[in-house]
Amino acid sequence: xxxxxxxxxxxxxxxxxxxxxxxxxxxxxxxxxxxxxxxxxxxxxxxxxxxxxxxxxxxxxxxxxxxxxxxxxxxxxxxxxxxxxxxxxxxxxxxxxxxxxxxxxxxxxxxxxxxxxxxxxxxxxxxxxxxxxxxxxxxxxxxxxxxxxxxxxxxxxxxxxxxxxxxxxxxxxxxxxxxxxxxxxxxxxxxxxxxxxxxxxxxxxxxxxxxxxxxxxxxxxxxxxxxxxxxxxxxxxxxxxxxxxxxxxxxxxxxxxxxxxxxxxxxxxxxxxxxxxxxxxxxxxxxxxxxxxxxxxxxxxxxxxxxxxxxxxxxxxxxxxxxxxxxxxxxxxxxxxxxxxxxxxxxxxxxxxxxxxxxxxxxxxxxxxxxxxxxxxxxxxxxxxxxxxxxxxxxxxxxxxxxxxxxxxxxxxxxxxxxxxxxxxxxxxxxxxxxxxxxxxxxxxxxxxxxxxxxxxxxxxxxxxxxxxxxxxxxxxxxxxxxxxxxxxxxxxxxx
Numbered sequence: 001x002x003x004x005x006x007x008x009x010x011x012x013x014x015x016x017x018x019x020x021x022x023x024x025x026x027x028x029x030x031x032x033x034x035x036x037x038x039x040x041x042x043x044x045x046x047x048x049x050x051x052x053x054x055x056x057x058x059x060x061x062x063x064x065x066x067x068x069x070x071x072x073x074x075x076x077x078x079x080x081x082x083x084x085x086x087x088x089x090x091x092x093x094x095x096x097x098x099x100x101x102x103x104x105x106x107x108x109x110x111x112x113x114x115x116x117x118x119x120x121x122x123x124x125x126x127x128x129x130x131x132x133x134x135x136x137x138x139x140x141x142x143x144x145x146x147x148x149x150x151x152x153x154x155x156x157x158x159x160x161x162x163x164x165x166x167x168x169x170x171x172x173x174x175x176x177x178x179x180x181x182x183x184x185x186x187x188x189x190x191x192x193x194x195x196x197x198x199x200x201x202x203x204x205x206x207x208x209x210x211x212x213x214x215x216x217x218x219x220x221x222x223x224x225x226x227x228x229x230x231x232x233x234x235x236x237x238x239x240x241x242x243x244x245x246x247x248x249x250x251x252x253x254x255x256x257x258x259x260x261x262x263x264x265x266x267x268x269x270x271x272x273x274x275x276x277x278x279x280x281x282x283x284x285x286x287x288x289x290x291x292x293x294x295x296x297x298x299x300x301x302x303x304x305x306x307x308x309x310x311x312x313x314x315x316x317x318x319x320x321x322x323x324x325x326x327x328x329x330x331x332x333x334x335x336x337x338x339x340x341x342x343x344x345x346x347x348x349x350x351x352x353x354x355x356x357x358x359x360x361x362x363x364x365x366x367x368x369x370x371x372x373x374x375x376x377x378x379x380x381x382x383x384x385x386x387x388x389x390x391x392x393x394x395x396x397x398x399x400x401x402x403x404x405x406x407x408x409x410x411x412x413x414x415x416x417x418x419x420x421x422x423x424x425x426x427x428x429x430x431x432x433x434x435x436x437x438x439x440x441x442x443x444x445x446x447x448x449x450x451x452x453x454x455x456x457x458x459x460x461x462x463x464x465x466x467x468x469x470x471x472x473x474x475x476x477x478x479x480x481x482x483x484x485x486x487x488x489x490x491x492x493x494x495x496x
Contacts, residue, residue: 002074005444006062007437008055010080010164011241012101012263013311015054017062018434019073020441022450024460026434028066030058037098042105042346045098048086051164052171059228070228075236076172077444079436080164082187082240085139087150087212088167090160093175096147099164100139103264103304103346107138108355108496114138119205126192126199128275128284130353134302135189136163141206154212161212163188165238172226172235179215179223182295183243186286191216193275193286196293218295219243219288220443237443239288241436242266246298247288248439249404249430252454254296257392257400259385260436261409264349265306267388269299271396280391281351288443299395301350301388305343305359307409309377312345319370323408330375330414337372338363340486341380348490351391358493362486381409382419383483389423402426402466406435413467421471422480431463 004027009016013036019028032054037045063070083102088095100106111131114123123131133139140161144151153159162170163184169177185191185198190208192199198213217223219239225232239247242260246268249258254272259265275284275297287296310326313319320326342348344357361373393399402425409415410429420427432438445451 002072004068004073005075005077005441005450006059006073007441008059008076008078008168009241009434009437009440010051010055010078010168012081012103015051015058016437017055017058018437018441019062019066019068020438024438024441024457028062028068029434030061030065032058040106044101044104044346046084046101048088048095048099048167051099052168055168070231070233073233074450075234075444075448076226077237077440078165078168078235079239079241079244079440080168080184082163082184082242083134083136084164085136085143085161086164086167087140087143087159087161090158090175093171096150096159097143100143102134104139105133105346105355107133107142110138110141111355114205117205123189123202126194126202127189128186128193129189130281130283131189132353133355134349135187137189137202137206137208140208144208151207151209155209157211159212160214162214166214169223169235169238172228173224174227177224177235179217181217181219181221181238182286182289183219183240184238185216187240193284193297196295218290218292220290220447222447234448236447237440239440239443242268242300243285243288243298244439244443245406245436246270246439247443248435248437249406250458251404255396255398256404258404258406261306261381261405261407261415263306263308265303265381265385267301267385267392269392269396269398271297271299273297276396278391278395280395281353282388282391282395283350288439290443290446299392301391303381303384303388304347304349305345306381306384307407308345309341309343309380310409312343313374313377319374324411326374326378327412327414329371330378332371333369333375336376336379337368338365338482339368339372339376340482341373341377342486342490343377343380344490350388352487352491354491356492356494356496357490360486360490362489363482378412378415379418379479381415382422383480385419386422386480400425402428405429406433416467417470420467420469422476424469424476426469427467429465429467431465
């Protein structure tokens with residue numbers, strides 16, 4: 001009996017595999033950390049072979065640990081860190097360079113040149129994105145520029161490009177599948193979200209050969225078979241992690257939004273079948289889709305440093321042993337004592353888009369304790385989210401009545417209460433922690449007919465914790481004013 005779906009969730013800091021049954025319940029889970037490589041300041045890389053090895057390893061572990069046979073797996077769904085860029089040799093399957101991670105800022109100069117050459121309006125109109133080092137396009141150009149002979153080989157069809165989903169599918173199918181979905185393609189800065197095709201003008205401007213790019217399909221789609229221990233298992237869904245999480249949260253209708261608190265934070269709203277063009281520096285992308293040439297659009301704001309600020313306090317400043325302890329410390333003080341942390345470690349994302357901003361801790365006095373800094377760091381995540389919500393509401397003319405939340409840091413009750421206070425709306429947190437993996441399992445289930453339709457998916461009852469705002473308006477305004485001041489001090493820090 002093929003009764004399970006396995007979700008492969010390849011994230012920035014870890015690879016996970018989660019097995020779901022037909023009732024959308026978790027049957028097994030395995031996770032492995034993914035080492036980060038920092039060759040220079042502002043540069044971030046992963047080893048593509050390590051991405052694949054950890055992902056394959058956790059898949060095998062999740063099955064073995066829970067005594068599940070590969071014969072019982074009906075389908076695989078893949079959800080992934082987006083924008084991260086991999087180029088590899090089609091014949092040998094070996095990467096020609098490390099994966100350049102979405103956080104990496106090395107292509108800032110290429111971006112500046114594109115702006116000088118007048119590409120800003122065209123790229124925004126065609127791709128829904130702003131010109132930034134965040135996206136895949138300039139990373140592809142950088143690798144083709146720097147690796148000897150790479151561009152010529154790419155023109156001959158010998159080098160392939162893929163985001164992490166494409167790389168995993170190619171490896172799992174032993175080179176038979178070279179594809180991606182609309183949601184991942186819409187984050188590359190090379191895909192035209194109006195025509196649903198790769199944009200020839202942008203490719204020409206960056207000198208990127210089109211033959212190296214993958215085919216593009218809906219998220220819920222049977223891409224082909226993975227070869228797992230000589231068993232053919234259909235890969236039946238692919239979606240970028242944020243779009244998978246929006247789907248898992250059940251945000252199928254226009255105006256529904258979620259925020260994922262991961263390494264970064266990603267606020268996303270379903271805007272229906274027409275792209276909403278932001279006047280406030282938010283991004284327009286494509287939602288997880290279920291039909292060919294028929295998509296829903298999303299408006300998205302990205303915060304580069306969300307949960308990673310907690311990781312920094314733990315790993316670099318050694319303020320505590322585990323990330324979960326941050327909540328305990330934050331509650332030891334009644335407020336942050338006037339301290340603000342702006343975690344612009346790799347610049348600032350929406351709505352500032354300042355590649356040259358850097359992190360700062362403001363308002364320190366002789367009485368500042370580590371608990372104040374920890375609290376301020378957690379508060380910074382909520383402040384950044386507030387900035388995005390304000391922009392999103394202006395762009396869409398839709399007032400949020402509640403915010404659906406997920407991701408690791410959403411388990412922090414102090415942070416979620418503070419988030420509700422700062423936004424002045426309820427925060428809704430599902431008991432199911434693995435919303436991104438659930439979303440991709442649902443999409444895979446739809447593709448193979450395990451689930452008939454969205455109504456069947458929606459019918460499953462979920463336990464949800466609701467946190468309601470309780471902060472006096474005066475306090476809220478004062479805190480937000482201090483945050484604005486702190487952000488202004490961190491802007492445009494790096495000389496350029």
